[in-house]
Amino acid sequence: MKPAAFDYVRAETLGEAIEVLAQHGGDARIIAGGQSLMAMLNMRLARPKVLIDIMRLRELDRIDSTSGSVKIGAGVRQAALLAWPELATSLPLLSKALPWTGHAQTRSRGTVCGSLAHADPSAELPLALVALGGELHLRSAGKQRKVAAREFFAGMMATARADDELIEAVSFPSGNARCAFREVARRHGDFAIVACAAVATKDGVRFAVGGVADVPTARDWPRLEGSALDDALNGFAHELDARDDVHATARYRRDLVRLIGRDLVREVLQ
Amino acid sequence: MTRLSSAQRHLVRFTLNGKPVQGEAEPRLLLTDFLRQTIGATGTHVGCEHGVCGACTITVDGELARACLTLAVQIDGCELRTVEGLAPAPDRLGVLQAAFRRNHALQCGFCTAGILMSLDHYLRAHPKPSEAEIRDLLSGHLCRCTGYTPIVQAALEAAAELAELSRSDHRDV
Numbered sequence: 001m002k003p004a005a006f007d008y009v010r011a012e013t014l015g016e017a018i019e020v021l022a023q024h025g026g027d028a029r030i031i032a033g034g035q036s037l038m039a040m041l042n043m044r045l046a047r048p049k050v051l052i053d054i055m056r057l058r059e060l061d062r063i064d065s066t067s068g069s070v071k072i073g074a075g076v077r078q079a080a081l082l083a084w085p086e087l088a089t090s091l092p093l094l095s096k097a098l099p100w101t102g103h104a105q106t107r108s109r110g111t112v113c114g115s116l117a118h119a120d121p122s123a124e125l126p127l128a129l130v131a132l133g134g135e136l137h138l139r140s141a142g143k144q145r146k147v148a149a150r151e152f153f154a155g156m157m158a159t160a161r162a163d164d165e166l167i168e169a170v171s172f173p174s175g176n177a178r179c180a181f182r183e184v185a186r187r188h189g190d191f192a193i194v195a196c197a198a199v200a201t202k203d204g205v206r207f208a209v210g211g212v213a214d215v216p217t218a219r220d221w222p223r224l225e226g227s228a229l230d231d232a233l234n235g236f237a238h239e240l241d242a243r244d245d246v247h248a249t250a251r252y253r254r255d256l257v258r259l260i261g262r263d264l265v266r267e268v269l270q
Numbered sequence: 271m272t273r274l275s276s277a278q279r280h281l282v283r284f285t286l287n288g289k290p291v292q293g294e295a296e297p298r299l300l301l302t303d304f305l306r307q308t309i310g311a312t313g314t315h316v317g318c319e320h321g322v323c324g325a326c327t328i329t330v331d332g333e334l335a336r337a338c339l340t341l342a343v344q345i346d347g348c349e350l351r352t353v354e355g356l357a358p359a360p361d362r363l364g365v366l367q368a369a370f371r372r373n374h375a376l377q378c379g380f381c382t383a384g385i386l387m388s389l390d391h392y393l394r395a396h397p398k399p400s401e402a403e404i405r406d407l408l409s410g411h412l413c414r415c416t417g418y419t420p421i422v423q424a425a426l427e428a429a430a431e432l433a434e435l436s437r438s439d440h441r442d443v
């Protein structure tokens with residue numbers, strides 16, 4: 001369980017990181033916190049020829065709060081976001097979800113953007129991004145673009161990011177206090193069997209589920225109650241195409257979606 | 271920009287428990303193997319090599335890190351603390367270590383180095399932890415033979431003792 005050989009590049013500016021990425025494309029990998037990538041290297045599930053370390057780029061280690069959104073740079077570790085004094089008021093959903101992302105010992109290294117780039121279907125941060133409707137800021141040599149959360153997550157650990165693109169930052173819409181999050185995992189800090197988030201919208205609620213489909217998935221509903229809510233949740237639970245695996249059966253996952261869904265939707269619509 | 275070729279070994283200089291040390295590492299060398307095999311500091315244990323068990327937990331520049339998810343070349347210029355840095359003298363245990371011993375908080379000791387590092391780091395910042403907080407912190411570690419009850423007990427006892435010591439203004443952790 002040791003990585004195959006690679007060249008290691010310690011970028012000192014964003015331009016250098018982009019340049020090396022442009023040269024090598026799919027043969028290169030960004031390493032941020034390493035909390036997912038290093039395990040993949042150790043297991044040789046990934047065998048890049050070049051590793052580009054972005055953690056010494058000061059310019060990426062910043063949280064910018066503007067009216068209506070918070071932009072988090074690729075160098076910001078999960079622990080730093082959790083310790084950000086404005087988190088509970090600016091990004092209440094994240095202040096609820098982030099403590100479920102791994103452990104203190106992994107959040108101290110893992111980055112916010114790294115989790116989004118990795119796109120594990122059970123991960124909390126992609127779920128929160130989809131629930132809030134945030135966007136990713138991507139950069140390649142001579143090009144910048146923004147991609148909305150729903151378009152970014154393309155499949156299990158697959159995203160709309162091109163091989164030569166770096167995630168420079170992510171923006172989350174801020175301020176919506178009417179939100180709720182709940183997760184069921186074997187132990188606190190393990191990957192979710194099912195994780196759900198609900199956010200109040202102008203005309204009702206957005207309900208998002210992680211851990212069931214290949215990507216975190218959301219539905220927008222008007223103000224639903226009683227059997228109308230139950231029907232909507234049941235339909236959604238089936239549309240997610242849950243599968244049996246070593247952690248849980250598909251049926252148990254659907255049950256969780258319905259049960260947690262009812263609680264969370266009621267909570268934010270109160 | 272620094273580019274380290276895969277085909278060569280590169281000099282890595284860092285501080286280990288307050289002392290400057292150095293060694294040579296290929297880019298793909300894990301920090302666990304570098305510490306244990308190149309530097310000879312075998313206190314840091316290796317269990318799973320994918321970040322799950324916590325046996326290899328150390329601090330890098332004051333933050334907790336899995337050494338098995340870190341490359342040796344990444345810690346050039348950093349300050350590392352490992353379990354070897356916990357005892358105040360070769361024949362004396364630190365407060366936390368002594369509490370582990372009193373409470374039988376280890377049997378085989380395989381998980382212990384990592385758990386001690388997490389607790390040492392946590393107690394410095396949180397002198398009055400609750401049992402729930404200690405258990406949350408320990409979720410990042412697997413102990414397969416002792417069970418967590420005596421470990422939690424040792425942690426709480428050590429916290430109380432350290433709080434007492436800092437009241438009487440001792441700074442001997």
Ligand SMILES: Cc1cc2nc3c(=O)[nH]c(=O)nc-3n(C[C@@H](O)[C@H](O)[C@H](O)COP(=O)(O)OP(=O)(O)OC[C@H]3O[C@@H](n4cnc5c(N)ncnc54)[C@H](O)[C@@H]3O)c2cc1C
Pocket residue numbers: 029030031032033034035036037038074100101102103106107109110111112113114115116117118120122123124125165166167168189190191192320321322
């Ligand atoms: C024991 C353990 C438990 C965990 N539990 C959870 C959990 O419950 N929930 C959860 O969500 N995660 C969990 N994780 C994973 C989480 O800790 C990682 O931090 C996260 O998935 C990846 O972030 P990173 O910064 O460590 O990225 P890395 O591991 O460095 O990179 C991950 C991937 O993203 C790419 N990448 C990283 N940054 C960028 C960027 N800026 N631009 C382009 N590509 C980039 C890399 O090339 C790589 O493919 C766990 C990890 C461990 C070890």
Ligand code: FES
Pocket residue numbers: 315316317318319320321322323324325326327336337338339
């Ligand atoms: S050996 Fe590093 S976490 Fe298990």
Ligand code: FES
Pocket residue numbers: 375376377378379380381382412413414415416417
């Ligand atoms: S003491 Fe044996 S694994 Fe913890």
